[in-house]
Amino acid sequence: MRWRWISLLALCFVLPLHAADLSVDTGHGAHIWTTAQLLSRPDVQNVTIPIDVAFRRTMQYRAVPLAALLSGLEHGERLQFVANDGFSVDLTADAILNHAGAKAWLAIEDPAHPWPALPDNKGDAGPYYVVWTHPAAAGISTEQWPYQLARIQRTQDAATRFPATAPDASLPANSPVRQGYMVFQRTCFACHTLNGQGDAHMGPDLNIPHSPTEYLSDDMLRAFIRNPQSLRRWPEAKMFGFPTQESLSDTDLNALLAYLHYMAQHKAGL
Known part of the structure; x- marks a missing residue:
């Protein structure tokens, strides 16, 4: 042996x-x-x-x-x-x-x-x-x-694969919520699910049981997205954050918050 x-x-x-x-x-x-x-x-x-x-x-x-x-x-x-x-x-x-x-x-x-x-x-x-x-x-x-x-x-596109993540079709094309959905797909969907839908499993669901907009102020959430360590010091954290305008503009960040606020009122199965 x-x-x-x-x-x-x-x-x-x-x-x-x-x-x-x-x-x-x-x-x-x-x-x-x-x-x-x-x-x-x-x-x-x-x-x-x-x-x-x-x-x-x-x-x-x-x-x-x-x-x-x-x-x-x-x-x-x-x-x-x-x-x-x-x-x-x-x-x-x-x-x-x-x-x-x-x-x-x-x-x-x-x-x-x-x-x-x-x-x-x-x-x-x-x-x-x-x-x-x-x-x-x-x-x-x-x-x-x-x-x-x-x-x-x-x-396929995210709205087709994961319909519970998409805003209602009645929203106008220029709605900040629609823009925020595009930003969400680009910046958040790679690590998180929403309403229980998505492929990634690195981070928690961003709407159920609670949206981060329900327990963080908009200012705190903006700061967290820019620098996750600003909320909790955690050396093992995997989230990189989006510290610059090139990585995430203020306009896109505001639209993302508009989308998260909207989806907080549209939880899956609730």
């Missing part, structure tokens, strides 16, 4: 600990990519990210253009990015296929050269991480940089 334990111990040093598979399905069947396959692609290159969202400093990656992995993707479609830690975010095909400046890349963690740990004890970013060059050109928010990525799949 001893030789078996020695063999298993040897494998721990031989096998790449961070190698993993990535499932990609744009509606034409899933394609499974391994770390080795991605790193051996002819279009893999070194990419420098001056202000990396997850690491909060300049980072260099081996990466491939994300659009190159999404065969058959068309403008107007949506993709869901699912991470191993329960994070889930939707991205539009228009943002990914944008050629006006912003460009999405799939960063691949090389098992021989693993990435450093994330700051503030937030774990690892690997094995795959969507990063952006010139993100402002497409209005890419901090929540649209999913790391610990495991799966990319075609999906």
Whole structure:
């Protein structure tokens, strides 16, 4: 039996600990990519990210253009990015296929050269991480940089998939509540559910049993969204916050609060 334990111990040093598979399905069947396959692609290159969202400093990656992995993707479609830690975010095909400046890349963690740990004890970013060059050109928010990525799949819009999260259709198109719903999808839905609906499982539901607007003043809620540590000092917290106008403008923040106030009056099943 001893030789078996020695063999298993040897494998721990031989096998790449961070190698993993990535499932990609744009509606034409899933394609499974391994770390080795991605790193051996002819279009893999070194990419420098001056202000990396997850690491909060300049980072260099081996990466491939994300659009190159999404065969058959068309403008107007949506993709869901699912991470191993329960994070889930939707991205539009228009943002990914944008050629006006912003460009999405799939960063691949090389098992021989693993990435450093994330700051503030937030774990690892690997094995795959969507990063952006010139993100402002497409209005890419901090929540649209999913790391610990495991799966990319075609999906429908949030209102179709999760109708209990959508404002009533009778609201005018220019309603702050409607704008707030769009902001919610971009900034909150990646980690939270609402009215019991959504794919993410990192944070609590934002409407049941209580909306945060029911136990926090608007000023406190604004401060919390900007900097979660302003309400509770918790080094293990996963929420990054939206401290700048570039990450979340005051107009969008006010619209988000309008949406949360509205949904507090429209709880699922109540």
